Amino acid sequence: MSPTKNKGTDRVMTDSHKGTDRPARSLTIGALSRATRIPAETLRTWERRYGSPMPERKPSGHRLYPSTSVERLRRVARLLSHGHRPGELLQLSTRELDRLLSLAEPPPRASGHSPNPADLVADGVEESLVAMLRASKELDRESLVREMRVNWIRLGPLRFLDELAGPFMLALGKAWREQGLDIRHEHFASACITGFLREIREPYDHAAKGPRVAAAMLPGDRHEGGLLMACALVAIRGCRILYLGPDTPVDQIAAAAVSGSVAAVAVSVSAAVPRSRAGNDLALLREALPSRMPLWVGGSGAPDPPPGVERFQTLAGFDARLSTWV
Numbered sequence: 001m002s003p004t005k006n007k008g009t010d011r012v013m014t015d016s017h018k019g020t021d022r023p024a025r026s027l028t029i030g031a032l033s034r035a036t037r038i039p040a041e042t043l044r045t046w047e048r049r050y051g052s053p054m055p056e057r058k059p060s061g062h063r064l065y066p067s068t069s070v071e072r073l074r075r076v077a078r079l080l081s082h083g084h085r086p087g088e089l090l091q092l093s094t095r096e097l098d099r100l101l102s103l104a105e106p107p108p109r110a111s112g113h114s115p116n117p118a119d120l121v122a123d124g125v126e127e128s129l130v131a132m133l134r135a136s137k138e139l140d141r142e143s144l145v146r147e148m149r150v151n152w153i154r155l156g157p158l159r160f161l162d163e164l165a166g167p168f169m170l171a172l173g174k175a176w177r178e179q180g181l182d183i184r185h186e187h188f189a190s191a192c193i194t195g196f197l198r199e200i201r202e203p204y205d206h207a208a209k210g211p212r213v214a215a216a217m218l219p220g221d222r223h224e225g226g227l228l229m230a231c232a233l234v235a236i237r238g239c240r241i242l243y244l245g246p247d248t249p250v251d252q253i254a255a256a257a258v259s260g261s262v263a264a265v266a267v268s269v270s271a272a273v274p275r276s277r278a279g280n281d282l283a284l285l286r287e288a289l290p291s292r293m294p295l296w297v298g299g300s301g302a303p304d305p306p307p308g309v310e311r312f313q314t315l316a317g318f319d320a321r322l323s324t325w326v
């Protein structure tokens, strides 16, 4: 018998296990595939691409999965049929998958009254915002990230950014002033959300093959949340991102755009940048870029755009522009 950590525990006998001395509570890839109806090739692709489900290996190199994988992957399969993506689902625990399933497949209601789905979602968003602010106040990273992850999947990218991530950043600023949140809470929550916005982009960044977009903020501006939100949409549209990030001198943005095979430049301007300075910087940047290279700008501090600069007031508008541009 192969010496594995499962030795000696109860056995779960699948057809393929009968009569073998395989360790308890483990399945071959074939048995897992039959039990979940997920093709073995797909399981191998997910392992390679997302690191999940991650099997143990027999000395022969064959894969062995714990039997708990069956229930988890059955949930994943159900959620895939509701349009969720494997890269997102495979990061979640069984409990989180259950929560998503309860949203995707609500139990039938006793009365004939069916609620307006838009109301249900709106209610959920409000609750999530409250939960996220509470988690920020308690410096509870796990809850904060879980809330974001579940909503990212539930609402989809655009609605998540528009209805939850953006309003959360604004609520954070408000709560900082009015509801006893302190600088540490705000820094903590900003770090969690910017980390999350980078993390969700990763699978898209890996797969991106489209034109390259440089993303930056003007000198002195360190408010990165809006730029990361715009970048998530850019990545989802299949573009590659050259991320220069906060506080970048104008000549450096231009140099990177020219030397880095970039097809467009996106700049985010927060409310902390005086509008006249932002206007001057953007005009300088426009001049330094090749005349046909699009220069996109957004953010609550974005000034009236100088000639040749496109300003976006909503993420939906930006996404629509990206869809035709790509």
Ligand code: B12
Pocket (backbone or CB within 6 Å): 161, 162, 165, 166, 167, 169, 170, 172, 173, 174, 186, 187, 190, 191, 194, 220, 221, 222, 223, 224, 225, 226, 227, 229, 230, 266, 267, 268, 269, 270, 271, 272, 273, 296, 297, 298, 299, 300, 301, 312, 313, 314, 315, 318
């Ligand atoms: C988080 C935060 C911080 C964090 C930033 C952390 C980080 N890594 O991003 C930290 C702690 C660093 C910080 C520092 C400061 N902050 Co601050 N901060 C905020 C807060 C709470 C959220 C900012 C944010 O991320 N907004 C992101 C989104 C929600 O805002 P948005 O710009 O409207 O963007 C939306 C769209 O426009 C779009 N978008 C954005 N960019 C782009 C780009 C493109 C291309 C497209 C298409 C779309 C797009 O996406 C968003 C989606 O809704 C705001 C509160 C507020 N009301 O914004 C204060 C706020 C911006 N900060 C403020 C201040 C004063 C400061 C400090 C000066 C404080 C200090 N004394 O040190 C410093 C300045 C730092 C600097 N040099 O920039 C003030 C600015 C007021 C003003 N008019 O001057 C604000 C408004 C708070 C307040 N009411 O007092 N801050």
